[in-house]
Amino acid sequence: MEDLSDVIDLGGSGEGSVLSSALLPDYAELHCLSNFSFLRGASHPQELAMTALEHGYTALAITDECSLAGVVRAHVAIEDIEAAADAEAKAAQDAGRPLPKRRTLKLIIGSELHLTDADGAPFCTLIALATNRTGYGNLSELISLARSRSPKGSYRIVPEDFTDPAASSGALDATDLRSDIAHLKHLPDCLLILVPQRAATLAETLDRAHWLASFAAGRAWLALELWQDGSDDERLAATRVISEASGLPLIAASGALMHARSRKPLQDTLTSIRIGRPLAACGYALEANAERHLRTRLRIGALYPKEAIAETLKVASRRTFRLDELKYEYPEELVPRGETPASYLRKLVMAGALKRWPNGLDAHTIATIDKELELVADLEYEKYFLTVHDIVAFARGRHILCQGRGSAANSVICYCLYVTEINPVEMNMLVERFISRARNEPPDIDVDFEHQRREEVIQYIYRKYGRHRASLAASVITYHTRSALKDVGRALGLDASLIERIGKSQQWWDGPSAVAGYLKEAGFKEDSHVTRHLIRLTRELRGFPRYLSQHVGGFVISRERLSRLVPIENAAMKDRCVIQWDKDDIDQLKLLKVDVLALGMLSAIRRALEFVALRRGIPDFGVSHIRREDKAVYEMCCRADTVGVFQIESRAQQGMLPRLRPQTYYDLVIEVAIVRP
Structure with a gap:
């Protein structure tokens, strides 16, 4: 039978509640895994955040195993709930109604780390919690270090990473993720919680507690996790002995794997999938009961000593960092000495404009260029455009055919930088579809490269910025x-x-x-x-995440170490690495990525251009030499003779072309949009 406190909602504001504060203590959950601890956690980060709010928790720490992959989703969920609460309060105020009590939840960024010794044997389990921006950067860098040592999907972290990280990594190249990490010694600006391993003896756990206290006194605790599995009294007595002997304060924690006990069957199923055995053969690998969920404060107050619960609030009070403090910083080396990003971008744009309009620029074109440059300067995106230009210039210098697409085609700046090939002034396109003050969203430029030569572009990015500053975005593969x-x-x-x-x-x-x-x-x-x-x-x-794969080509490039912004890990493909956030996470935090995509049709077009150049004796024949609005081309389109023609070769497109009979490029734009809005 379920505990009464799990059936009745006792975690709200407490308004009108007859329960005393002793039964509903303030509490912060500091050890909680989401389903981004793949095949372990049985709840989405959003579900965990919402349940913690419903229970009236003061704070919740998302501590996925050697990962920060799920924290953005929890952060966004809390922001959405708080925004809805603000809207509700405003509506109540406007209507003259009493203001509802506002529920808040402090999100703590952390990670569960399983340390091993030199022989690979288990050493201890630590929970690391970031208190401020520096601590977050240190934790992110430590996770990157651990992931860089192992193949995709695994990691290795040793005690020396805390006591002598420089010695644990050895002499490495400056661009390696494992270089220059002496500042990670003792993991400053992070709080550390030792979680006793169930298989460890009392003496072993005491030894680990002394080890932790030797370098982290004042910011280290000993976790007490009670799961009502028949050994709670013994565990409480043992942890108290270790706490007194080591000086580490006792702190309450749940080691939560799910937001509600109803997820226990799914959590068992995940365990079965992870260890590769049917449920009937899993035995003690399964959790003994459903206690590893986010329990109500009534339940927590009944299970744990008051002093252990009070310690959770002390830890939560030391956290000052929020994810929205992360600020993206662009590479600096793209701007020559003596230039500002704005002045250099204008110089490149005007140089490109003179090539695009060799007979001179009219007043309307000049006004359009000035308007876009002013907009980019106001939003401080100059370095983003310079980064894209640098990549495209490298490709064109190597005669790699490339083409920007999407809403970037609306930008005259992109046209002048040779990122796109369509004249937006002539087509009367709106740049606001690409970049706008009102939306306050970073621009997104998709650049396609020949699929056979894109790897040259990718390796150029790694060489120019180093693997410690450039990485592909992740793609979350879900069930x-x-x-x-x-x-x-x-x-x-x-x-x-x-x-x-x-x-x-x-x-x-x-x-x-x-x-x-x-x-x-x-x-x-x-x-x-x-x-x-x-x-x-x-x-x-x-919808559960299965693993992190690599994005098809979305690069995140930073001025300093990218690993202090987001953890980086090895990809399955050789010479590739990925960050632990996907494109949606990046968009939510308003970070910028550069899409370096592969398109097979561009390889075919390049070979066609080379064939025409050879046959007609025009060595530099390119896309710009092709006659525009060729009537014969539109006649083929009207006959649906478009096999192999990018964007209009599908059956749906071929069925629409003879009916709409496009005669101009913009007719094609409308036709494609009707089929693919």
Whole structure:
């Protein structure tokens, strides 16, 4: 039977509550894993943040294992809730109603770190929590260091990384992620919590506590995690002995793996998938009960000593850092000595304009250029445009065909910098679709390169900025219905060939409700225990992150060490590394990325241009030499003779072309937009 405190909502504001403050103590959860601790955590960061708010927690620390991949989503969820609360308060004030009590939650950025000794044996488990911007940078850099030592998906961190990091890494190149890390000694500006390992003896845990206290006294604690598994009294007595002997204060924590106890079946399933055994064979690898969830303050107050709960608030009070403090800083070396970013960008744009309009610029074109340069200067995006120009200039210098696309085509600056090839003045395009003061969003320039030579561009970026300053954005690979069905089926011990057959029946457009129909067709009884579990767990697993992959080409480049902004880890592909945030996380924090994309059609176009140049004896024949608005081309389009023509080769496009009969480039723009709005 569930505890009463988990059934009744006791975590709200407490307004009108008859419960005493002794039963509902203020509490901060400092050890909590989201589903970005892959195949361990059973809740989304957003769910954890919302539940902590509902329970009335003072603070919540998201502490995924050697990762900060989930913290942005928790941060955004809290911001959204606070924004909604502000809107509700304003509406109440305007209507003359009493103001509702505002719920707030302090988000603490942290990470769970499993240390190993020189032989690879477990040493201890630490929770590191950032208190300020410097501490956040140190933690991010330590995670990058640990990830850089191991293949994708794993990490290695040793005790020497805290006591003597320079010695643990050895002599390395200045551009290596592991170089120049002496400032990480003792991990300053971070709070450290020792989590006793269940398999460790009392003597081993005491030794680790003395080790931690030797360099982090005053900012280190000993975690007390009580899960009602029959050994709570013994664990409490042992941790008290260790606390008194080492001087580390005792602090309450849950080691939460889920936001609610109802996620226990899914958490068991994740464990089964992680260790590669059916649930029936997992045994003690599964959690003994559902206690590792975000419990109500009533439950926390009943389980933990008051002094251990009070320590959580002391830790939370020392956190002053918020994720929105992160400020992106552009590379400096792109601006020559004696120039400012604005003056140098104007110089490049005007030089390009003279080439684009060799017969002179009219007043309208000059006014358009000035307007865009003023807008870019106001938003301080000059260095972003200089970065894109530098990459494009390298490609063109190597005769690598490239082309900017998307809303960047609306910019005359991009046209003058040879990032795009369409004259936006002639096409009367609106630059506000690309960049605007009102939206206050960073510009997004997608540049396609020949797919056979894009790697040259990528390696140029790594050489110019170093792997400590440039990295690809991540792409979060999530469970879809088919992959979730397969993994849940294996966990439940179902026949592999049967699950494979059902999985193949799934189509990408099928929603979660389609699973029941496919199971019925395969002979599963609708009311059977296995069928119900399979459907429920598949639905819950859909959308869960499986692993971090690399973005198709989104680069983040910084002025200083990128690893102090976001952790970096090795990618599966050789000579590649990725940050732990995806493009949505980057957009939420208003960081800028440069998209270096690959397009096979550009390789085909380059070969076609070379063939024409050879046949006609024009050595420098290029895209700019092709006659514009060629009638013969539009006649082919009207016949839907567009196989192999980028953007208009799909069946939907071929079906629309003969009906709309485009005669100009802008006609094509409208036609493509109708099919792909």
